[in-house]
Amino acid sequence: MAVCTVYTTQSLNSTCSISTPTKTHLGFHQKQVVFYSTGKRTSKRGSSSSGGPCVITCSAVDSQTVVIGLAADSGCGKSTFMRRLTSVFGGAAEPPRGGNPDSNTLISDMTTVICLDDYHSLDRTGRKEKGVTALDPRANNFDLMYEQVKALKSGVAVDKPIYNHVTGLLDPPELIKPPKILVIEGLHPMFDERVRDLLDFSIYLDISNEVKFAWKIQRDMAERGHSLESIKASIEARKPDFDAFIDPQKQYADAVIEVLPTQLIPGDNEGKVLRVRLIMKEGVKHFSPVYLFDEGSTLSWIPCGRKLTCSYPGIKFHYGPDTYFGNEVSILEMDGQFDRLDELIYVESHLSNISTKFYGEVTQQMLKHADFPGSNNGTGLFQTIVGLKIRDLYEQITTSKTATPLEATKA
Ligand SMILES: Nc1ncnc2c1ncn2[C@@H]1O[C@H](COP(=O)(O)OP(=O)(O)OP(=O)(O)O)[C@@H](O)[C@H]1O
Numbered sequence: 019m020a021v022c023t024v025y026t027t028q029s030l031n032s033t034c035s036i037s038t039p040t041k042t043h044l045g046f047h048q049k050q051v052v053f054y055s056t057g058k059r060t061s062k063r064g065s066s067s068s069g070g071p072c073v074i075t076c077s078a079v080d081s082q083t084v085v086i087g088l089a090a091d092s093g094c095g096k097s098t099f100m101r102r103l104t105s106v107f108g109g110a111a112e113p114p115r116g117g118n119p120d121s122n123t124l125i126s127d128m129t130t131v132i133c134l135d136d137y138h139s140l141d142r143t144g145r146k147e148k149g150v151t152a153l154d155p156r157a158n159n160f161d162l163m164y165e166q167v168k169a170l171k172s173g174v175a176v177d178k179p180i181y182n183h184v185t186g187l188l189d190p191p192e193l194i195k196p197p198k199i200l201v202i203e204g205l206h207p208m209f210d211e212r213v214r215d216l217l218d219f220s221i222y223l224d225i226s227n228e229v230k231f232a233w234k235i236q237r238d239m240a241e242r243g244h245s246l247e248s249i250k251a252s253i254e255a256r257k258p259d260f261d262a263f264i265d266p267q268k269q270y271a272d273a274v275i276e277v278l279p280t281q282l283i284p285g286d287n288e289g290k291v292l293r294v295r296l297i298m299k300e301g302v303k304h305f306s307p308v309y310l311f312d313e314g315s316t317l318s319w320i321p322c323g324r325k326l327t328c329s330y331p332g333i334k335f336h337y338g339p340d341t342y343f344g345n346e347v348s349i350l351e352m353d354g355q356f357d358r359l360d361e362l363i364y365v366e367s368h369l370s371n372i373s374t375k376f377y378g379e380v381t382q383q384m385l386k387h388a389d390f391p392g393s394n395n396g397t398g399l400f401q402t403i404v405g406l407k408i409r410d411l412y413e414q415i416t417t418s419k420t421a422t423p424l425e426a427t428k429a
Pocket residue numbers: 090091092093094095096097098099233234236237391392393397398
């Protein structure tokens with residue numbers, strides 16, 4: 019059996035292929051390929067089962083998958099956020115072609131969004147029999163989630179299970195290939211420490227109970243015909259597990275979008291006018307928080323007047339440094355809503371570090387999706403900005419690595 023050894027100082031996060039006169043084994047996950055590190059030099063070693071001479075080629079950069087985690091309770095705007103994010107990268111996101119019509123996965127040129135509901139280990143009947151909710155870790159397979167996210171991050175395709183929300187059953191798996199950007203969205207992206215450590219950036223959508231209730235009524239009553247009582251009962255039934263297993267994840271998030279009732283209308287809890295806070299952790303690699311006017315200062319800004327049309331109750335911004343779960347953060351807050359989206363350019367021009375590629379890109383994105391929920395308030399604005407920051411983070415991560423040809427030697 020011929021043995022090939024490649025010496026390189028590059029990262030092992032690479033797609034390598036071993037060519038023999040008769041066969042090509044693609045991917046370093048193949049059993050016959052062995053990788054190990056020796057001191058400063060990283061050595062990759064592969065063997066050819068066909069007995070001929072072999073050559074190993076590795077491309078270190080192309081296979082880099084950047085992993086983003088998005089956590090939120092059900093019905094809290096994850097899908098809307100994902101649509102804004104994929105739009106920043108261009109191209110529409112669609113379910114895998116020719117696959118299960120009830121797949122939860124969305125694929126675009128740059129991104130693959132997988133829904134972590136697919137790692138439910140108990141189906142709907144199983145949860146009912148055991149008396150656990152989908153939020154309970156006992157209803158989810160974190161070992162498999164970890165193994166598969168790790169594999170995708172290192173460039174290896176996986177057969178991911180599918181949780182079918184229509185039937186409540188676990189369907190046969192679907193093949194997921196490593197994308198440029200993998201988004202894992204759902205209830206628990208930051209729950210398991212091993213999965214958390216794989217994330218290059220994490221976001222938590224923190225929707226206050228009052229607003230969650232208002233959104234649920236709007237969707238489940240108006241669009242799905244549920245009764246007010248059943249909506250209340252479903253929120254109440256989920257609350258203990260939400261508090262125990264979902265909400266604590268926000269302490270780990272690099273960015274939190276907090277959605278609260280407005281303070282501009284005293285006593286308001288209708289959930290129509292919103293106070294939205296973008297909480298951004300300081301010191302996160304490849305992420306520099308957005309600021310208003312002057313980085314690190316504390317200030318309030320009412321932009322309404324000659325350049326921004328505001329009807330009652332107006333718009334108020336606040337910006338400043340703070341602490342959040344013991345971490346240093348910057349918080350940008352917007353209370354109120356826009357009357358005219360094209361005038362958002364006035365607000366955009368006062369924001370810095372927004373990672374746009376041209377003047378007015380935030381406004382352009384917001385206008386493009388003016389029909390998405392939250393386009394007239396801070397939820398849409400901050401989701402769009404976070405989308406641009408993720409694009410920037412991806413570009414920084416991928417351009418900070420350089421590919422060097424590897425030297426192959428026959429042992
Ligand atoms: N920013 C927003 N402003 C107002 N309403 C919103 C906003 N985001 C979401 N909603 C409401 O919440 C509903 C659910 O939004 P979305 O489908 O994006 O959430 P989700 O977290 O993906 O839900 P699920 O997990 O149940 O699929 C929307 O139909 C809409 O009624």
